[in-house]
Amino acid sequence: MAAAKGDTKVAVFDCEEDVAVALAKYIADLSDKCAKEKGVFSVVLSGGSLIDTMRKLVEQPFVDTIDWSKWHVVWLDERVVRKNDSESNYKLAYDGFFCKVQIPPNNIYAINDELPAPEDAADDYEACLKTLVEKGIIELSKASGFPKFDLMLVGMGPDGHVASLFPRHPLLQERNRWVTYIKDSPKPPPERITFTFPVINSSANIALVLTGPELAHAVHIALGNQQPSSDLLPVQMVSPEGKLTWFLDQAAASKIKAT
Ligand SMILES: O=C(O)[C@H](O)[C@@H](O)[C@H](O)[C@H](O)COP(=O)(O)O
Structure with missing residues (x-):
């Protein structure tokens, strides 16, 4: 099932395996387009289950046909831990993805894990993004003035x-920073850095990759013709300048199908 609304597409697949296949093709196509048109493909990764759902990219035909040299990778959010910590989103992506493809190590921008204070780590990462803008690797959105990434790969929690x-966290209202920090994350570990909504919503393309029955309730709230509430879920605030594609499996979409 695929439904379209403006620049939003909702694609529902039978199972998580089919999501993984479709996601690989979608990423490979965007990578080709950006590599040919601009010579750069700027990609933002989440942590969590997303990295596993990207697993088809490290298989044929993609692993040998994607021009990995054009990729520049940053994190949508990161836990303030050492890079070799089992909680690190960098480590998750390294073990499941980077160690199997040929992205130049200098094009992978991890947080500075020598800065133990989340506020310092956020400042440092924002400075890193500004350097990438100065080098012409990331463009700024003409509409918002915030960085405009070619592709953001976004996961979602059951909440x-x-x-x-x-x-309901005050960070949802942040309008100035590119990168900010949280010390009271309800999902452990508590200390993290994160992109803000102005950056998320300046993206050229966002893929929301949501699989599993535990996400069905939030997906239903976001897509199920509910009355808009003043207390929007964070996922409902994802509204990019460019294109938004929802990749769902039947389990995640189970409650919207009934409406
Ligand atoms: O803390 C994390 O794991 C990530 O930084 C976060 O961005 C992730 O995308 C969501 O929490 C969904 O995670 P799951 O896909 O594991 O539910």
Whole structure:
């Protein structure tokens, strides 16, 4: 099932395996387009189950046909831990993805894990993004003035959080920073850095990759013709300048199908 609304597409697949296949093709096509048109493909990764759902990219035909040299990778959010810590989103992506493809190590921008204070780590990562803008690797949105990434790959928690932006948290209202920090994340570990909504919503493309029955309730709230509430879930605040594609399996979509 695929439904379209404006620049939003909702694609529902029979199972998580089919989501993984479709996601690989979608990422490979965007990578080709950006590599040919601009010579750069800027990609933002989440942590969590997303990395596993990207697993088809490290298989044929993609692993040998994607021009990995054009990829530049940053994190939508990161836990403030050492890179070799089992909680690190960098480690998750390294073990499941980077160690199997040929992205130049210098094009992978991890947080500085020598900065133990989340506020310092957030400042440092924002400075890193500014350097990438100065080098012409990331463009700024003409509309918002915030960085405009080619592709953001976004997961969601059962509570509807995206990045490290949690329901009813004051960070949902941040309008100035590119990268901010949280010390009271309800999902452990508590200390994290995260992109803000102005950056998320300046993206050229966002893929919301949501699989599993535990996400069905939040998906239903976001897509199920509910009356808009003043207390929007973070996932409902995802509204990019460019294109938004929802990749759902039947389990995640089970409650919207009934409406
Ligand atoms: O803390 C994390 O794991 C990530 O930083 C976060 O951005 C992730 O995308 C969501 O929490 C969904 O995670 P799951 O896909 O594991 O539910």
